[in-house]
Amino acid sequence: MSLVRLNIKGISYSQTQNGAYALILSEVDGDRKLPIVIGAFEAQSIAIALEKEIKPPRPLTHDLFKNFSDRFDIVVKQVIIHKLVDGVFYSSLICERDNIEEIIDARTSDAIALALRFHAPIFTYKNILDKAGIYLKVNPEKEEDQVEDNILLDEVVAEEIENQSSEGNYLGKTLEELHALLAQAVADEDYEAAAKIRDEISKR
Structure with missing residues (x-):
């Protein structure tokens, strides 16, 4: 094989x-x-x-x-x-x-x-x-495609939630504050939050 x-x-x-x-x-x-x-x-x-x-x-x-x-x-x-x-x-x-x-x-x-x-x-x-x-289809349009594209839809939904969360929590923070938050999140072993903060830093 x-x-x-x-x-x-x-x-x-x-x-x-x-x-x-x-x-x-x-x-x-x-x-x-x-x-x-x-x-x-x-x-x-x-x-x-x-x-x-x-x-x-x-x-x-x-x-x-x-x-x-x-x-x-x-x-x-x-x-x-x-x-x-x-x-x-x-x-x-x-x-x-x-x-x-x-x-x-x-x-x-x-x-x-x-x-x-x-x-x-x-x-x-x-x-x-x-x-x-x-x-994986890029743009599922028909309702009957939703089951077939379930993994992709999950990915899109997860990304959207992450973006909204990052924008809501970190939009008003300066880069210096974001780096401090990133260090604190890693120290607290909150890696999910650390990833979101890192994404917000990358956007800047």
């Missing part, structure tokens, strides 16, 4: 599953997207790894795993999403130490959070992408 490389397109709050997030993976040489439902903690960990400007004051679980691996010269070479059963994705970490390769079973959300920290590529098999991959 041939492997297909994936990139992370983004994360959006799932309007259909309370407390869950949709991680959107995109095939490198194609237009299909692979949506994976993940929990809030894993979504936060992935988002922090994607946002280079946000540094937690203490290591999160996936950061601890990375630090532990570095200390003992263990490297995650790649992540493979190798199985899909009843809507659940199964993944493996391909690790290496002293030129000896080991395969470790992992939840897909954890595997991707670690792949980001090790700068490791993410792959899946073509048959999994054929089965679960979708094409």
Whole structure:
């Protein structure tokens, strides 16, 4: 079976599953997207790894795993999403130490959070992408398209809520005040607020 490389397109709050997030993976040489439902903690960990400007004051679980691996010269070479059963994705970490390769079973959300920290590529098999991959439409216009475009709609709604929240809370703040708020949010480990403040700073 041939492997297909994936990139992370983004994360959006799932309007259909309370407390869950949709991680959107995109095939490198194609237009299909692979949506994976993940929990809030894993979504936060992935988002922090994607946002280079946000540094937690203490290591999160996936950061601890990375630090532990570095200390003992263990490297995650790649992540493979190798199985899909009843809507659940199964993944493996391909690790290496002293030129000896080991395969470790992992939840897909954890595997991707670690792949980001090790700068490791993410792959899946073509048959999994054929089965679960979708094409996201840019401008859904018909009502019957709404179920098909659910992931995209969630992403748009999440972005709109974030923009409104940022504008309402931070519009009257100076850049100096925003940087102070960002530092405080990171210190308080409120990474959701930190991301919003960082977005407002970027807009300026």
